[in-house]
Amino acid sequence: MQAFTTLTGIAAPLPLANVDTDKIIPARFLKTIKRTGLGVHLFDTLRFDGAGAERPDFVLNTQPYRHAEVLIAHENFGCGSSREHAPWALLDFGIRCVIAPSFADIFHTNCFKNGILPIVLPREVCDRLMEDAEMGGNARLTIDLARQVVVRPNGEEVPFAVDALRKHLLLNGLDDIGQTMQRAPAIDAYEARVRQRAPWMLGITAT
């Protein structure tokens, strides 16, 4: 996983609530067996018309937002399907950070696993960042994960919260599977206790 330390980039405004993962990437593009190459399908129905031509009014089809690295949205971003193809598509397009008043739980977790930082900020703050984003290429946002601040174009620093463990993994680009595997003795001990107490819990073929 690519580490996330600081990022200075263009932010795209997407003032929509309940952006579901079907909208981020429709199911018909989930037939891939890879994690990469999904950026071309990001927001497919918002970005392209039925004939595959770009919709000129969609934010990511306009300059400078074709190069956006941050996305600002409204409440409940990433709701619906658990598909990790959604963060994969965002990442492949170049988005490394999404800022919204709230996120759906599974999408929120999926972001961290892929080096994308989801930041929760109150709606009023998001609205101000949305205004910054609307200023285009002259108004870059800086996200500093170590210090946990978003720096607005006017220099104002907006603090945000993040879980300590997730921050650590993200800052260092660490694979949490490797970390958990070091806890194998504790997992072994847990399984031994279940085998004693309720063997039918352990395996599907156990009974």
Next chain:
Amino acid sequence: MAATAKTLFDKVWESHIVEQLEDGTCVLYIDRHLVHEVTSPQAFEGLRLAGRTVRRPDATIAVADHNIQTSDRSQGIAEPESRIQVETLERNVAAFGVPYFPVRDARQGIVHIIGPEQGISLPGMTIVCGDSHTSTHGAMGALAFGIGTSEVEHVLATQTLLQRPAKNMLVQVDGQLAPGITAKDLVLAVIGRIGTAGGTGHVIEYAGEAVRGLDMAGRMTVCNMSIEAGARAGMIAPDDTTFAYIEGRPYAPKGEAFDHAVEYWRTLPSDPGAHYDRVVTLHASEIAPMVTWGTSPETVLPITGVVPDPAAVEDKAARVQMQRMLDYMALTPGQKLAEIPVDVVFIGSCTNGRIEDIRAAAAVVRGKRVAPGVRAMVVPGSGLVKLQAEAEGLDRVMLDAGFEWREAGCSMCLGMNPDKLTPGQRCASTSNRNFEGRQGPGGRTHLLSPAMAAAAAITGRLTDVRELT
């Protein structure tokens, strides 16, 4: 002893903690891992690249359901990309030793139908799948939730997940459902009440007389759609209805082991006085047959209602979004819901693809004909549901009425197999999501119960099923 009183969720959560880390994150043990073809290829690939194995193949079960066709499959999967994905799953389960129900096995079906059906999903367990509707299995009294592909890989490798505890939410439905009102109406009413983000960060426990009165199929329908209320999971305390359902299922404990299990399962229901972070109460008698009008499951109203008017919405962003929904759905404010014509009727999915759902639809359809110009289809949730329905003659009832009778799978619930809406088509669907394009690009979805879907097929428009029976 209110201080130590625990909820069902607390009990299942606490009994699965392997270790608690300094920041409160828990290493949570996972009892059952269900795997399907769409969200697993990259996880198995990750294992391979890191030289890792599946820690507990015997606690894992795989099946293909999302992108297989539901027409004849004797010649295999027709669509090349879908075939590659299913073949990839088959290669992966063979290489890693994971049990698998092949496409032509009668036990094949939608992953959330077959878990309970086979006795794989049991009370008190932690159950995960790379699929948000894993919440379905919470009907057993399990903690069951959807995960992303990276987490699928994490579970395959370690049989655990790194999780922080959710908050507890109680949805209490008092009184009894009126005749003709189903579990689907109940859960749509709940989502309408709390909204699509109302359960975010919470596990919902459904309780109250109306919930107790549901059979297991109905409880699964309710828990299934917890994710549509934003909740991590939905749970219902196990009781005699649960135990009677489980007994004798192929992978359920047998004999003495079953008795021991029941003894344990009886300790799971929430203690009196247990604390919930949020409580929502509904009265069952106020729930009517429900139908969605927009492109979010929270946009739901009784069938007796009318399409809402954006002009009446104060918040500008919300008003714009409602107008966008109405444009997409091609509806006008004030239009009666019961006058909206439909082109397609879809009965199936992990929400409503069980034998009880097909029985409910058949009861409405029996002796009637599908309206001219309407395409109506029944897609059983598993091969075994299909066989059971055929043994009861329900396939004949549906076929004689003009329905298609198809092979098990996710089908038209999501637009990734040949069963899709075409742009502009309007569908009365028993599935769980009415998002733009969910059933095919440009398709328009109205969510409702199997009985309501059957009624719509007969009249050719959204219909109050109570008028037909």
